Amino acid sequence: MEEDFDRELKVLVVGNGGVGKTSMIRRFAKGIYTDEYKKTIGVDFLEKALFVDELQEEVRFMLWDTAGQEEFDAITRTYYRGAGAAVIAFSTTDRASFDAVAMWKSKVEAECGEIAVALVQNKVDLVDQAVVSATEVETLARKLGLKLYRTCVKEGINVTEVFVYLAELNQRKQQAAQPPVEMLPSKPKVLSAEPAENSITVDSGDNRAQTVDLAPSKKRTKGKKSLKDRMSSCSVA
Template structure:
C-alpha cells in the first residue's frame, strides 16, 4: 500500500534534560498547557506532555519527555532517552552547578541516542540580578557544544515556544528527507511506557491507526516518528 505525503502525521520525541530545579517541568507545562506555578514537585523518573503544532501547513505532534535531574533516577530516565529525535539541555541562570553539568547531560543523551538536534536553554533570565552564569559563558558553552542557545523565562513566557518550534522544524525537515512509502509487514502497537514498534535507523516508525471520519476528508492512515 502506498501512502501520499499529505496523509501523514509526524510525531517528534523531545527529551528535556538538566539538573533538578532548573525549570524543566514548568517549561513543558507552560508550553503544553499555558500555565505557570511555583509549586511544582520534584519529577520522579519521567513525566510526559504533548502539543500539536503546525509546520509548513502540516500537523506535527511534539511529545515532550521531562526527565528527573537527580542521579538516583539515572537508571530509570536513561531508558526514556532512547528513540528521542531532539534534546533540550537546560540550566538555570541562578544555579552554577546546573551550568557546569550540561556537558555531562549531553553525553548521557548521546550514549543512548547518538547525535540528535539539540539546543541549550538558559532558563530564569528574569532573575539576572541573581545570576551565577554570565551571558558570555553561556554563549561560549553553546559554541563549544555546537548547539544553538536560547535564553528563556518560563515565568514570563519568554522564548519557550521558540525552543520547541525550532527543534520541531529541524526534525520535520529531516523526517521528510528520509521519508519512504513502504509500510511495515506487521502493524505495531505502542504505549507510553512499553512501546512495541517496527524501527528504522532514523528513529522513526510507521504506524497504522483505525479509520475515522475527518472534516478535512483525509485518509487517516498515518505515519508517526516516535520512541
Template sequence: MREEEIETAIKVVVVGNGAVGKSSMIQRYCKGIFTKDYKKTIGVDFLERQIEVNGEEVRLMLWDTAGQEEFDAITKAYYRGAQACVLAFSTVDRDSFEAIESWKKKVEDEVGEIGMVIVQNKIDLIDDAVVESEEAEALAHRLRLRFYRTSVKDNLNVDEVFRYLTEKYLMQINCEVEEELDDKPKISIGKGLLDTETNNHVKDTTEKTKDKANGKLLKKKHKNRANDDPDTIRLEPSKRRTRGKKSVLQVAKCVIL
C-alpha cells in the same frame, strides 16, 4: 491512509539538573500554566502538544526527566527513540550550567547525535545570575548548539525553543528523503533516463567493451615488454642493395625467448 491523515510525531526529551525549571517549561508550553511551587519529578513525566509548522501538522511528545542522579537508571531508558533534546540549566544555579556537557553525553550515549538546544532558564532572575552571558554563549559555540535564554514565568522564548527543534527535525528528515532519491541508480543518455534493467544491460555492454579494449591493450603491453627485455634475442629486418631501384626487403621479424 490518505496523505492529509499522515502525522509527524517528534519525541523531545528535556534534561538537566533538578530545579532548573524543566517541568515548569513543559507545563507552560503544553498547558499554558505556571506555578511557583516546586515538585521534584519522580522518574519521568510526559505531556504532548499539537502544532503546525510550515503547513505540516506535528505532534510533539515532551518527556520531562528527573535531574537527580538516583533516577539515572530510570531516565536513561526514556532517552531511547528521542529525536530532539533540550539541555536546560538555571541562571541562578552554577552547578546546572557546568553539568550541561555531561547531560549532552548521557543522551548521545543512548540515541546518538540528534537535534539539541541549550536553554538558560529563569532569565527573569538575571540580577542574581551566577553564570555570565559570555560563558553561556561560549559553551553553546563550542558545542555548536543553538542557545536560548528563557523565562518560563514570563513565558519568554519557550515557544521558540520547541519550534526551532521541530523545524530542525523536519529539515533533517526531508534531507534524508532527498538523499534516498538521489541514491537510486540512473543513467542519462541524450535527454532521457533509463530504468534499472536497461542500466544493467548498458553496464554489461560497457564492461564487455572495456574487457575487449583491455585485452588488446594487454597484448600490446606483452608485445612491448618482449621488445624491452634485455634477455630477448631479436632478429631485426635486414637490408640489401639491389642493382635497380633502391628498395628495402624486410625479413619477417621473429622473437626468440
C-alpha cells in the same frame, strides 16, 4: 476518534533538578505556570499539537520530562530511546546546572545519537541573581555546537520557539540522512511504434529524434558494369 498528525516528535527535556524543566513543558503544553516546585520522580509525560509554519505540518510533540537527580538516572535513561530531539536546560541562578550541560549532552548522544538538540538558559528574569555570565554561556553553546535560547518560563518568553526550532532541525537532519538518488543513464528509446520499412526512430538522448536508415546503400548494391558497357563509354583516337 484518534487525530491524524503529519509528524510526531518525541522530545526529551533534561538537565539538573530545579532548573524549571517541568514548568517549561507545562507552559508549552498547557499554557500554565506555577511557582511551586515539586521534584519529578522518574519521568513525566505531556503532549502538545502545534502547526509549524516552516514545515507546513501539524506536529504532535511528545514531551518527556526527566528527573535530574542522579538516583533516577537508571530509570530515566530507558526513556531516551526513540527520541528525535532534546532540550538541555540550566538555570541562570544555579552554577552546578550550567557546569553539567556537557555531561547531559553526552548522555543524550550516548542513548539517542545525533538528534536535534537545543540549549536553554532558564530564569533569565532573575539576572540580578545570575551566577553565570552571558559570555561564558555563549562560549559554551558555540563549543557544543548548540543553538542557545534564553527563556523565562514564568512569562512564557521563548518557550514555544524552542520546540518549533527542534521540529525544524529534526526534519533537516532526517532529510540529510536520506541517501541520494542515483541517476542512471537512460537507454535509447524507440519512439516510433510502427517505423517505416527499413528504418527506425530512436531517442538520441538530448530530446531529439533521430531516424536510422537500415536500407543498404545503393553504392554498395549497384552492379558492376559489363565489359561491353565499359568499352562503349571509351573513345579511341
